[in-house]
Amino acid sequence: MIGLSTAAEVRAAEDVLLARTREGVLMQRAATGLATVCLRLLGRAHGTRVTALAGAGNNGGDALFAGAHLAARGARVTAVLLDPDRAHPAGLAALRRAGGRVTGPEGPDGLDRADLVLDGVVGTGGRGGLRPPAARLAGRAAAGPGMTVAVDVPSGVDADTGAVAGEAFAALHTVTFGAVKPGLVVGDGRGCAGTVHLVDIGLGPHLAAPRAHQLTDADVAAHLQPPEPGDDKYSRGVVGVVAGSAVYPGAAVLCTGAALRTRPGLVRYAGTAGDGVRAAWPEAIVTDGRPADAGRVQAWVAGPGMGTDDDARGALAEVLATDLPVVVDADALTMAAREPDLVRGRGAPTVLTPHDREFERFGVPVGTDRIGAARRLAADLGAVVLLKGDATVVAGPGGTAFVNATGTSELATAGTGDVLAGILGALLATGTPPAQTAAAAAHLHGRTGQLAAARGPLVASDLVRHLPRAVGLVRGSATGSLRDSGA
Numbered sequence: 409m410i411g412l413s414t415a416a417e418v419r420a421a422e423d424v425l426l427a428r429t430r431e432g433v434l435m436q437r438a439a440t441g442l443a444t445v446c447l448r449l450l451g452r453a454h455g456t457r458v459t460a461l462a463g464a465g466n467n468g469g470d471a472l473f474a475g476a477h478l479a480a481r482g483a484r485v486t487a488v489l490l491d492p493d494r495a496h497p498a499g500l501a502a503l504r505r506a507g508g509r510v511t512g513p514e515g516p517d518g519l520d521r522a523d524l525v526l527d528g529v530v531g532t533g534g535r536g537g538l539r540p541p542a543a544r545l546a547g548r549a550a551a552g553p554g555m556t557v558a559v560d561v562p563s564g565v566d567a568d569t570g571a572v573a574g575e576a577f578a579a580l581h582t583v584t585f586g587a588v589k590p591g592l593v594v595g596d597g598r599g600c601a602g603t604v605h606l607v608d609i610g611l612g613p614h615l616a617a618p619r620a621h622q623l624t625d626a627d628v629a630a631h632l633q634p635p636e637p638g639d640d641k642y643s644r645g646v647v648g649v650v651a652g653s654a655v656y657p658g659a660a661v662l663c664t665g666a667a668l669r670t671r672p673g674l675v676r677y678a679g680t681a682g683d684g685v686r687a688a689w690p691e692a693i694v695t696d697g698r699p700a701d702a703g704r705v706q707a708w709v710a711g712p713g714m715g716t717d718d719d720a721r722g723a724l725a726e727v728l729a730t731d732l733p734v735v736v737d738a739d740a741l742t743m744a745a746r747e748p749d750l751v752r753g754r755g756a757p758t759v760l761t762p763h764d765r766e767f768e769r770f771g772v773p774v775g776t777d778r779i780g781a782a783r784r785l786a787a788d789l790g791a792v793v794l795l796k797g798d799a800t801v802v803a804g805p806g807g808t809a810f811v812n813a814t815g816t817s818e819l820a821t822a823g824t825g826d827v828l829a830g831i832l833g834a835l836l837a838t839g840t841p842p843a844q845t846a847a848a849a850a851h852l853h854g855r856t857g858q859l860a861a862a863r864g865p866l867v868a869s870d871l872v873r874h875l876p877r878a879v880g881l882v883r884g885s886a887t888g889s890l891r892d893s894g895a
């Protein structure tokens with residue numbers, strides 16, 4: 409698991425360490441790590457042109473010291489000081505000693521010929537979007553030929569939420585210190601950060617236990633264990649699906665198929681799309697009656713394509729009245745938003761899976777702090793909230809959160825949510841903790857999307873077909889044949 413630490417958590421750990429180390433040691437660790445990553449990305453230093461944008465705080469200090477390292481190895485470094493009178497004195501002196509050139513915000517910045525642009529305008533001390541001179545330089549950097557590398561956080565991005573209020577630096581890479589900040593992997597910040605590289609500056613033992621995480625393949629593999637010799641179809645977790653309708657059987661077919669393909673134990677289907685499900689998945693046990701007629705299950709998935717009429721409402725109320733985990737998706741979210749007490753009173757885990765518009769039906773728009781929004785709704789309803797998006801966020805009612813690191817924009821197509829609901833039901837039926845289980849489902853769904861998209865545009869049923877291979881790849885997470893998107 410990759411811990412995500414807020415700016416305040418990082419600062420608190422830094423304060424402890426600063427008191428125990430010689431002055432400047434931490435910044436040297438950060439700047440050396442930054443220069444090392446830059447050298448690796450550039451392939452060589454000698455003869456390259458580097459522009460370092462340096463603000464007045466410690467973030468600018470990091471950029472100046474890293475610029476000095478690169479200059480000492482033969483790079484032609486120009487430091488652009490946003491606020492020349494307040495530039496980090498030791499960093500500036502080091503850069504000058506190493507032969508770097510220095511200019512002001514309006515000076516010859518070299519951005520139109522740079523091989524590398526370092527963004528050290530502002531880091532965790534930043535507030536709001538970039539101010540005019542920095543915004544103009546960030547725009548020139550984005551339009552220029554240089555590889556853009558953000559120092560700690562892309563300037564203009566809120567390190568905790570990923571919110572961008574105005575202009576921000578668009579980085580191809582971000583070299584971050586001590587811990588990955590949530591704003592690098594969620595919201596608009598994710599798009600500004602590019603590939604995230606973590607540099608260890610020794611904060612680990614002093615960091616508070618993070619309340620937000622990213623799962624890795626290895627973490628998710630624990631949710632996808634193969635059956636053991638003593639297992640039978642019941643012991644692997646029986647999933648119940650309440651989805652689809654006679655007119656729209658597709659959602660039921662996708663959801664049932666995804667559950668079967670994730671963990672092929674037993675899937676029971678109850679609803680009015682039984683004929684379609686029977687035709688597509690002879691492995692499923694189908695009833696045309698109520699959920700109670702389906703037989704025993706260990707978790708329910710309710711919602712995809714089921715409609716919102718009285719019968720649908722009755723079926724939803726029936727599964728929510730059980731003491732089993734329930735996934736509330738799609739039409740079930742619409743009904744739960746009308747009657748949140750159906751969810752609030754539950755003792756067993758409930759996982760809600762809204763996208764932004766469905767989320768808004770619960771009364772508050774998502775806004776720019778996606779982790780915060782998911783946490784608030786989760787606490788209000790006493791449920792797990794899986795907020796779908798470019799980087800899906802999962803929050804538990806106690807505040808624990810996960811940000812998904814897998815996926816592809818090819819997943820933005822009809823029916824992929826029905827597949828996620830089926831995956832989630834299959835994983836929840838094993839009784840693992842619901843928030844992490846929901847995060848594992850999002851991770852697997854994203855991996856499956858990446859696998860399917862490798863062949864070109866995908867449709868939701870491609871995901872169902874690719875699920876067994878994705879499960880296999882995540883289980884044997886040493887294969888490394890899938891690329892991470894995000895950190």
Ligand SMILES: NC(=O)C1=CN([C@@H]2O[C@H](COP(=O)(O)OP(=O)(O)OC[C@H]3O[C@@H](n4cnc5c(N)ncnc54)[C@H](O)[C@@H]3O)[C@@H](O)[C@H]2O)[C@@H](O)CC1
Nearest residue numbers: 434435464465466467530531532533534535536537539560
């Ligand atoms: N505290 C430490 O020991 C360490 C700090 N490190 C670096 O220090 C950074 C934090 O440094 P600081 O607390 O000095 O703060 P920053 O350097 O992040 O920002 C402070 C400066 O940015 C300006 N600023 C704020 N918002 C702005 C905006 N929207 N547009 C333009 N300028 C803006 C402020 O006026 C101030 O001059 C980290 O991100 C990291 O890069 C690292 O060197 C590791 C060690």
Ligand SMILES: [K+]
Nearest residue numbers: 527530561563
């Ligand atoms: K920065």
